[in-house]
Amino acid sequence: MSVKRVTASAPGKVTLFGEHAVVYGEPALVASIGRRVYVTVELRGDDNVRIVASDLQVPGVTVTFSGDELVVETDYGRALSAISYLKTAVELVSKYLNTFRGVNIFVRSEMPVGAGLGTSAAVTVATVLAYSRVLGYELDRREIARLGWEVEKAVQGLASPMDTSITTFGGVLRVKLLDGRNYEVREVLKSCDLPIVIGYVEREAKTKDLVLKVKNLKDRYPGIIDNIIRTIGLVVNEAEKALLNNDLNLLGELMNINQGLLDALGVCNKRLSDLIYAARTAGALGSKITGAGGGGCVIALAPGCQERVEVAMKLSGGLTLKTSLGGPGATVNTVESTSP
């Protein structure tokens, strides 16, 4: 019997502390979330690869009425960008295993794509897992995470192994890049019940552009920006201790410090700031961007006031997302075989 169809899934993530600085070798704390991307890969009889992305929840649907005409201006660029991760995942896994088969790939997402919840890494890792399994291989998690990172680097240029690690392993991780090829991943917690609210606004820039923006700033003001990046690393180390001691007041304060430093890196914008300050005014102990910024997501630590913070974010023009933190990493959900 050989495998003919595999469905794998992988979770989204929120960066609790340390985004951007992680690209330059500082540690980051990152948690998986309870929303997943599902990828089904089925063998075809030929050498073609067909991608069907029926539900990528692309945010920011814009509809304009022009006379009698209805114009839908949804940003399909985001869906297309998700598709380049799928295509590259198939190419790199084929190269790694030295085997290629034509496949149909079906993708479904339980979270908005391109909003800063690590969907590109989740799509990538679920594809690596499902495609390698359909080819008859059982890769271990380290191989899957590494291949996922290679895909992200190939598509994005600069990328840290943070998103691909968390979507592969799940839980709460500390991730640190050692050099261009090596990195450390340590599990901080298996599960996590921090009272978080996630808010999001439409993204104006891609991760790749924001990472480049920080790089340009760093090239222009190395003395200043290097210190900001190092300081973010110090915040992350304190945050890890606060998380392990469940000291929410300290965690909130450190989130606000991290946010100030991200703002100094130029990755925040007015809409994100509105959400961040609305959350604090509504009682959150701390709030910050999560992910690359430039729009996308914020997180707020809101013990005893999650609903109030959600309402405040909505009134400030954001959408909110309910989910748990620290769920399981990538997994194979179903394997169907051809009958003998």
Ligand code: PMV
């Ligand atoms: O917004 P996201 O989920 O694409 O996160 C990007 C995180 C960065 O640290 C800005 C980049 C990276 O590769 O780690």
